[in-house]
Amino acid sequence: MPTVLVTGFEPFGDERENPSAWAAERAAAELAGAGFDAHWAVLPVSFKRCREALAQLLERLKPDVAVALGLAGGVTHVRLERVAINLMDAGRPDNDGAQPVDEPIDPQGPAAYFSTLPLRRILERLRGEGVPAAISNSAGTFLCNFAMYLLLRHADLRGYPRRAGFIHVPYTPEIAARKPGPPPSLPLGMLVRAAVVAVEEAAASLTP
Ligand code: PCA
Secondary structure (H helix, E strand, O other), X not given: OOEEEEEXXXXXXXXXXXXXXXXXXXXXXHHHHOOOEEEEEEEOOOHHHHHHHHHHHHHHHOOOEEEEEEXXXXXXXXXXXXXXXXXXXXXXXXXXXXXXXOEXXXXXXXXXXXXXXXXXXXHHHXXXXXXXXXXXXXXXXXXXXXXXXXXXXXXXXXXXXXEEEEEEEOEOHHHHHOOOOOOOEOOHHHHHHHHHHHHHHHHHOOOO
């Protein structure tokens, strides 16, 4: 069975919780139960430490598939990110207080990478299961875009992970209920399904 890595992020900014980390843990447990060599990690919301953590994880695990998850507070649905751009333009400081503006992630890298996850198939399966989802054409210019770009940059340079991409998730209802508004949300189970389906379809698309 393929080796797979699912990541989430720690809380950042005004957020006290980050459901992407909960979804990553649960997705990895389900995937392990289904026979995958499944691993999960919580990435730091720090440009410096996230770069180090991802490089270490990818070299230690050499995953066939990597799906990273992050919170996009206020969105209404699961967003399957199509593209990562070679840019750090932080609208707020990261958790170490760093706030790069208009800087490349990798001065030697291309302007952008497309996700290598089979997004259309993932979208169709999620829709079929009743999980609100759509393909998104921008992962932003903060840590989520950064992690996605680094996964795909690593794949370009080293050949693994052979399938990699990023999924932005909304708040869960419990988090939304504590906020003014309240903002839109989806149950944690749906966020977990997004990650599990993404890994399953990515693994199914690998040629042996
Ligand atoms: N979301 C942020 C960074 C960490 C996270 O979960 C983002 O969308 O860039």
